[in-house]
Amino acid sequence: MGRSRIAVIGAGIIGCLVARELAARLPGTQVTVLDRDGVGSGASRRSAGLHLLRGGTDRTRRMSAYSHNYYAHLKRAHPGLPIYPVGATVVTGPGEPGDRLIERYLPQAEPESLTPEPPLSAGHRTWRISGSHYCDVYRLTQALALRMRATVEFAEGVAVTDLVPGDHGVTIRCGTGERIEADAVILAPGPWLAAPAWRDLIAPLGLRVKRVVALHIALHIARPPDPADQAILFDADDSFLLPLAHRGHWLFSYACREWDVDPDRPATGLTAADIDAARDCLRRNAPTPASASASALAAASASASALADACRGGQVFCDAYSPSREPVIEALDPAGRIVFAGAANGSGYRLAPAIAAQAVTQLNEHLSEGATGDPQYV
Ligand SMILES: Cc1cc2nc3c(=O)[nH]c(=O)nc-3n(C[C@H](O)[C@H](O)[C@H](O)COP(=O)(O)OP(=O)(O)OC[C@H]3O[C@@H](n4cnc5c(N)ncnc54)[C@H](O)[C@@H]3O)c2cc1C
Missing domain, CATH: 3.50.50.60 (FAD/NAD(P)-binding domain)
Structure with a gap:
């Protein structure tokens, strides 16, 4: 050229x-x-x-x-x-067929990567996947x-x-x-x-623009993450808990439903609605102390409601969707x-x-x- x-x-x-x-x-x-x-x-x-x-x-x-x-x-x-490698565990709810999950999580790329773990409680299962990182x-x-x-x-x-x-x-x-x-x-x-x-x-x-929100979990509730901790993905809700070891705290991302937002609107920060929606999602998905026996799910050493209460700050912006x-x-x-x-x-x-x-x-x-x-x- x-x-x-x-x-x-x-x-x-x-x-x-x-x-x-x-x-x-x-x-x-x-x-x-x-x-x-x-x-x-x-x-x-x-x-x-x-x-x-x-x-x-x-x-x-x-x-x-x-x-x-x-x-x-x-x-x-x-x-x-x-770029930091991180293990990851997918949690599926009752009725989630394993084959659909296997299709989404690319078994063809890493055939050994999806290994079912024992059920947690009624119908919930965890699957370890490899090849993840955060950046x-x-x-x-x-x-x-x-x-x-x-x-x-x-x-x-x-x-x-x-x-x-x-x-x-x-x-x-x-x-x-x-x-x-x-x-x-x-x-x-x-x-x-x-x-x-x-x-x-x-x-x-x-194309449309949707608000995207990720909450930080305050450390007086959850212990600080270390590099051995895994990300936990709640597949049904498209949400995840991520141990940001390099920043010293956990992050909880959930699917916000607010559409047609303006990236130029003066930053208003997180709203009460953001925090409430994140807390609801976390309470629905995060392990109770009784079910947190699987190693990955013991991650934050706290119950779902304690984790939810610890969502105080975070990062919020928006992204383009097709x-x-x-x-x-x-x-x-x-x-x-x-x-x-x-x-x-x-x-x-x-x-x-x-x-x-x-x-x-x-x-x-x-x-x-x-x-x-x-x-x-x-
Ligand atoms: C809270 C949050 C969590 C997320 N988590 C994840 C995740 O875990 N994994 C993942 O894969 N993705 C995640 N995303 C999505 C991901 O961050 C975005 O999809 C990605 O950053 C988009 O990159 P981009 O380069 O398209 O856009 P941007 O990073 O927004 O870059 C666009 C650039 O265009 C410039 N620009 C705009 N208008 C003009 C103009 N008129 N003239 C010149 N320049 C202009 C802007 O200044 C900007 O720098 C997350 C997003 C958010 C907000």
Whole structure:
């Protein structure tokens, strides 16, 4: 592609991995990452960063397996990155068929990984899964940017105010008054779907923004986690308890149901409704002292109601969701010069490598010159 120029809009985990993929697969291309704030300061900064080998459809299972290998390779190449392996146990309620669970948790990737443990109490079962980790996503984006700055330009504090696709390129206007002519754009705006520059371009995708909440469990109730503790996933409620050993506390994430929120609304923090919903979910799911005999479930050394009462603070933001609940990688203009990458439905960290790889492949298919090769673990 010679000295063509590709702009990446958004420097969250997806934008950073897109930039890394572009730098590796299109050497010689000028790559510019634009963010109206700083690297990793959107949804990525608030992420719980849990990675699991899991997918509800064939496509997301493939994306999860790809991303799993990518992160494993990244951690091997750079052991200092803030990626922490964690064991994980899935708790299923009465009536949850094991085969459906096995399908979701990718047995094809790690056949030995799903091992049923003895029932806890009436109908509940636990399943140990391997291959999970959690990550400080903000620090990871910073580390990725640091390693790329010599070859990729990062323009922080630069908001994109207009995006005009043409037959031969894309005109980008910035809040700074600068006008950039790019050959192509990968748009990774996280939950900022309604920005005037691209609102109309992405409207046909039918994406929506949902509030995402994760509570911190105060340590006067639960003991501090240590690296041997496991994540506990409550499958029916799509919620989990995560031992954040590197921060010294437990985190409880539950599926918040508040839709169409605005990422630019002044931060109001957690609400009483957030705390009540999290506590209800935890009381429904967490082990009672009598049932907490399974090693993983003894984790926080506290009863469900004590854990629930200890939910006092947390991290709250929002994320983009798609109608199909699969990530969206799609050209927004007839010439295919603007590719949207995101809407990962609350799983944007764990699927980011696959989203980035597919976005670059998609761009390449639309442009006449070819990228140098297939998706790779760069
Ligand atoms: C509380 C919480 C917990 C989560 N837990 C998990 C989890 O355990 N596992 C998991 O996989 N996922 C989790 N997620 C989801 C995950 O964090 C997101 O899907 C992911 O961070 C999205 O990354 P992104 O790069 O698409 O968006 P972002 O990180 O939001 O990046 C988008 C960037 O675009 C920039 N931008 C916006 N508008 C403009 C503009 N006009 N001009 C220039 N730049 C602009 C923003 O400043 C921002 O930096 C969680 C999310 C939250 C909020």
